[in-house]
Amino acid sequence: MSEQLNLTRRKVLLATGATALSAPFVSRAWASTTEINMLAWYGHGEPDIVGAFEEANNVKFKPKYYAGGDNMLALIAQSPPGTYDVILSDAEFVQQLNAAGYIEALDANDYPFDDMLHDDFTKFPGHWDGDTLFSMMVRFGHLGVSYNTTAISAEEAMSYKCFWKPEVKGKVGHFDWHLPSLGMMSLHNGNGAGLWDLDDAEWEAVQKTTMSLRPQVGGYFDYGGTFNSLKNGEMLAMCGIGDWITGVLEKDGAPVASVIPKEGGIQWTESYCIGKGSSKADIVKSFIQYMLSPEGQVKSAQMAAYPGNCITKGGRAALVAADSAEAERSNQTDGNPMDPIALINEGRIHYRNIPVNQTLEDWNDFWSEYKNA
C-alpha cells in the first residue's frame, strides 16, 4: 500500500533548492498581511476572537496585553504616537485617553447605535465629547457576589453580607484590584448610585467595613490565582469579580456562580478606540464594526478568556440562535429576571468609575493598608 520513500541526495538537493527559490514568494505573501497593533485585556487578540477577521481581511493582530486601566494608560504614555492601532479600554478610562489625546475621534454613523440593547449604551459616559464619539462600547459584564454553591446558598448570596458568614472565614478571596472590591464595600454600606461619590464620612465608613472583612480574607489574587482558588475550593467566595471569571469555571463544571445582590452590582464596560496617529484606522474601524456585528458579538459572548454580554439586539438574537446554552447560562434571554439589561433597568447596576472625591492614590493606599492589616 505505501510506496517506499527513497530519499536520494539528488532529491534532497532538489527539494532544498525548490524551497529556497520559493522563499521570496512566501515572504512576499507575508509582507502583504497588515499588522494591527492591539492594546487590550488578555484574550481579545486571541484566535477565537480575531481569527475569522484576520482570515477574511488578510490582517494579523499583534496584541499587547495589560492588566488594569492604569497599566494601559502608562503603556500608551510610554510609547510613541501611532504605536497602537486599536485600544480596548475600560469605559472609566476613556475620558482620560481622550483628554491626553491618545485616541482618534470616531464617526458615530459607522456604528449600529440604533440596535443597542439599552439607551445608556448609545451615550455611554465619557465616550462622547459633546457630539463627537471617541470610543465604541463593545461588551460589558456585571460584578457582584461570586461564590461556591456548596458553601453559600443562592439566597445568602443575594447580599454582600454573605462575605462575613462565619462558615467562610479565611475562605473569602479578593481580586487584587482596589476599585471593584472597595466599590462593593461601598454598595454594602448602602451608597447605591453614589458608591463612587463618597464624602469623608462615607469613605471612612467604607474603610471601616472593609477592615471588618479582613479576618474573613484568605488571599488576594490575580486572574490565574482567582481562577485556581475558586476551582480547587480554596476560596468559597470572591469579592471584586463576577461572571467573567465564574462563567468560565461554570462551563467547566465547577460549583460556582455569580449573582447581583440586592445592594446592587457594578458594571465593567469595555470599549474600542482607534489609537491616535494610527495609519490603519480604516481596517480598525472595520474590526470594531465586526465586533459589533452579530457574529462578533457571539464571539465576544463566548470568549475563551472571559465572557462578556452582548450590547446589540442583533448580537443577542444571534447568541440565542447559535448557543442557547450560553445565552441561558448568562441570563441573556428576554424575560429572564436576571437579564443584565433588566438589572440595569431596575437600577441595581452601577457603572464602574473612579473615586469622585478621593484620589485613586487614597484608595490604593488604603488597599495596601488593608492587605497588610
Place this chain on the structure above:
Amino acid sequence: MNRFALAFRLPVIAWQGLFFLGPLFFMIAMSFFLVKNYRMEEAFELKNWARMLTRGYVWDSYWYTFGMAGLATLVATLVAFPAAYALAFRVSEATRRWAIFLLIIPFFTSYLVRTFSWYVILAESGAINAGLGTVGLGPYTMLNTPFGTVVGYLTLTLPLVVILQTVALANIDRNLVQAARNLGCPPERTLFAVIVPLAKAGLIIAALFCFILSFGDFVAPYYMGGSKPPTLPILIIDTTKSGQQWPRAAVVAVMMMLTLFSIAAASIWLAYRKRSSA
C-alpha cells in the same frame, strides 16, 4: 594590569556597567522623579521618599519580608545540611555527581510551573490532606498562608543551598577531620568544631543566596502565600499599578537593594573574617 588581563575582563566589566550599575543608578535617580498624568517627569524631589517611608504598611511589608526570607534561610540551611553532609562524606563520588545532577534538574522547569504544581499537593483537596484524611486528620489550610510562602521560597532555593553546601563540605581537607577523630574528638564535636568552621564560608554564602532569592521573590508570596500580607516585591507591583507610580516603587526597590547590600556585606565579613588567636 596588562592589556591582556584588561581585555579578558572587559566583557564582564561592560556587562555589569551596562546591565547592573546603569539601571541601578537610573532606579535611584527615578526614585526622585514625579508622576503627572501617568507620565514620569524628571525631577529631584524627596516627596516619594517622604511618602513611602512614613507609610505604616510599607514598614509592615518590610519587616514581614525580612522575617519570611530569614525564616526560609534558616529552614533551608538546616534542612539542606544533613543532605549536603551525606553527599559530601557518606556517598561515593559517582553518587554525589548523580545527586548534584538531580538537584539541578528542577531548574530546567519554570519556577512558576513548579510553584503552581504545589497546588495539587497542598490544597485542602490535595494529596497531603487526602493522606491525612485517611487517618482522620485535617484538612489543613496550607495554601495562601505564610507556610505556603515558605514552601514556595524553599522550592526556589533549597536545591541551590544543598548544592552550595555540598561543594563547601566536599572541599574540606579530610585529613583534618580524620585527625580530630584520631585524637578522640567525638563525632558531634568534630562536626561543630572542625567541619562547620572549615566550611563556614560556603555555608554562609549558601545562606546568603537563599536570603537574597527569597527576599526578592514575587511568585511564592503571591501564589503560595495569597499576598496575605504582601511582601515588598508585591508592594512594588501594587505601587506601579496605582497611577503608575514607578518612582515610589523605585523607593521600595532601593530599600530592598540597601538591605541586600548590607546583608551581603555582613555575610561576607562573617564568612571570611579571620579567627582571632587566643
